[in-house]
Amino acid sequence: MRDENKYFKAMPIARILVLGFSILVLHGRSEIGILPSCNYPAIFNFGDSNSDTGAISASFLQVLPPNGETFFHKPSGRVCDGRLLIDFIAEKLMLPYLNAYLDSIGTSFHQGANFATAGSTIRPQNTSLFWGGFSPFSLNVQLRQFLQFKTRTNELYNEGKSPFISNFPNPEEFSKALYTFDIGQNDLAAGFRSMSDDQVRESIPDILNQFSLAIQELYHQGARVFWIHNTGPIGCLPYSVMFYPFKSGNLDQNGCVKPQNEVAQEFNRQLKDRMTQLRQQLPSAALIYVDVYSTKYRLISEAKKQGFIDPLKFCSGNASCGNPSNYISWDGIHYSEAANQWIANHIFNGSLSDPPSSITQACHKSMQ
Template sequence: MDHSKTTFCFLITLSQVSIASDRILPSTFCNFPAIYNFGASNSDTGGLAAAFIQFKPPNGNTFFGMPAGRMCDGRLIVDFTAESLKLPFLSSYLNSLAINFKHGANFATAGSTITFPTMNILPEGGVHASLMPLEEDFANALYTFDIGQNDLLNGLLLNMTVPQVIATIPDMVYQFSKTIRDLYNLGARSFWVYNTRPIGCFPSILTIYPAAERDSAGCAKQYNELAQRFNAELKKALAQLGVELRSATVVYVDIYSGLYSLYTDPIKNGFESPLVACCGHGGKHNYNVGVECGQTISVNGMDIRAGSCKDPSVRISWDGVHFTEAANKFAFDLVSTGSFNNPPIPLKLACHRR
C-alpha cells in the first residue's frame, strides 16, 4: 500500500502544504493552530462508532454523560492534548455529521495498525469551505501518532510466538518511519509520537494468558518485554529521523513508562485494583473476551450487564484493553512536561528543535 496516497490523501486533496521557513524562538510556547492525529482505539474519538457501531453506556459517562465514540468512560490522551493547546476536541474524519476540520482532524480508528485505511473526504467549497483548515496551518500544525499496539496484539491473536512477533517489528518501524517522512515531505514539521503501552498489564492479556510469568507488578513479563522491544526500535528510528529531517521536531513520547508507574505503585498515585477492568464481567480480572463493556448477556437464564465499577476515577483499566479517563489524564500530565520524552521537549514547545 502506498502510504502517501492513502494516509495523507485527505491533506493532499485539500491543498498543497506550504513549507514553514522560519521557526519561532525557543523561549515561546508553540501556537499550534491544528492537530492531526493518526492512531487506533486509544485515540479514536468517533471513527469506529461512525462507521460501524455505536458504543453503549457506561462508555462516556464520566465526562460526556453518554457514549461519545470513545472506548473510555471519558476523555482520551488526544482530548487532553487538544485541551492543553486550547483547541477543540478533534473530529473523526469518518464522521459525516457535524464535522469541523478547521482545527485539525482525527484519522484514528479502532482496530487500525501501522498500515492505514483509505480515507473519504468532504466535497470541496460551498458550506464545507469554512470547516476546512487553512493552507498555512498544515505546516504549523502538530502531528500526533498513537499506534502500534494492534500490530503486536494481532500477531499474538494469530497464535504467533513472541519471537515471531518480534521478528516483524523492524518492518513495522520502517513503515512508521516512512509515514513520517511522507508527512515531512508534504510540509509537516512537528511530530509527537507515542510509544506503545504496557500490554502485559492489560486485564485482557492476563486473562488470555493466565500461565504467563508475572513481574513484580503482577503484569505478564514477556508481553511487556515485547512492547519494550517495539518501543526501543521505535525510539531509535525516531532519533534517526530527528537527525535526518533537519527542519522537523520529532519527539518520542514514552507513554509506556508513564502508565507503568501506575502498576508499580498504584496506591501512591491514587489508584486501586490495577489489574482489574472497571467495565466488564467475569473472572479474576473482570474481563471476558466475549462480553464488551455495556453489553448484556444471559447467564443461567439471567440477564447480566457488563457495567462500570463504582468509581472509575481510581481505576486504571476501563474495559480490559483501554484506559480510564483518570489513567489517561495521569499519563498525559507526565509526558506533556517532556520529562519522559526523547528529546525532553514539553508538548507546548514541540515546534522547536533541540
C-alpha cells in the same frame, strides 16, 4: 552564614538578569523554558482505540453506554468512560476536541481531524482478523485519508466555496499543525494471537519500516512537528493477564505478563532508534518521541499510592462499576479517564520525551 538579601541587593542589576537567565536555561526547556508556546492552529491525529474519538462508532459498531458516562454523560465514540489522551492534548493546547474524519454528522475540522480508528494497526492485517477486534483502517489507510482531506481542503479554498471552507483549516496551517501518533499496540496484540513471542519480536523492523514511510510521506506533504507516543505495557492490561497462557515466572512483581512487556520494550527501543534516523533524513522536522510506556508502568506500579485500586481490575463490563475514577483500566484493555489524565499530567512537560520538550514547545528545532 552570609545575608542572602544583602548579597542580592549589592549585586548589579545586569548580573541579576544574567543569573536569572542562566537559571531558566539550567532548569529545563519545558513549561518554564525561555521559548514561546508554539500556538498550533490544528492537530492531526493517527492511531487506534487509544485515541479514536468516533471513527469506529461511525463506521462499524456504535460505542454504547456506559462508555462516556464520566465526562460526556453519554457515548461519545470513545472506548472509555470519558476523555482520552488526545482529548487532554487538545485541552492543553486550547484547541477543540478532535472530530473523527469518518464521522460526517455535524462535524467541523477547522482546527484539525482525527484519523485514528479503534483496532487499527501500522501493518495491514489479513481480513480474518478484522472481525477479531482489528480494523481495516491501518496506518496506510489513515494516511490516504489525510492526503484526501488535505487535497480537498486546498481545492475548496482555491474555489472559494463558502461557507464550506469555514469547517476546514486554512491550507497554510497544515505545515504549522501538530501531528500526533499513538499506534503500534495492536500490531503486537495481533502478533501474540497468531505467532510466538519471538516471531512477534522478529516482525518489529517491518512494522517500523511502514511507520517510518508514513512519517516521511507526511513530511513531504509539509508536516513538521511530530509528537509520537511509544507503545504501552501491553502485558499489564487485565485482558492480557487473563488470556495469556500462564507459565511459571511469566508474571512480574506487579502481576503483568513479562514476555509481552519485553516485546513492547523492544518495539519501543527500535522505535526510538528510528526517530534518531528520521531526524537525520528529515532535517526540518521536530520529531518528539514520548515514553508513554514508562508513565503507564509507573502508574500501574504505584496504583494504590496514586489513589487507584488494584491495577489488574477493571470497571466496565455490561454495566459501570459505579466510580470509574478508582480504576486504571476501564474495560480490561483501555484506560479510564482518570488514568488518562494522570498520564497526560506526566508526559506533557517533556521530562519523558526525547529530545526533552514540552508539548507546547515541541515545534522549536533549537531545542533538539
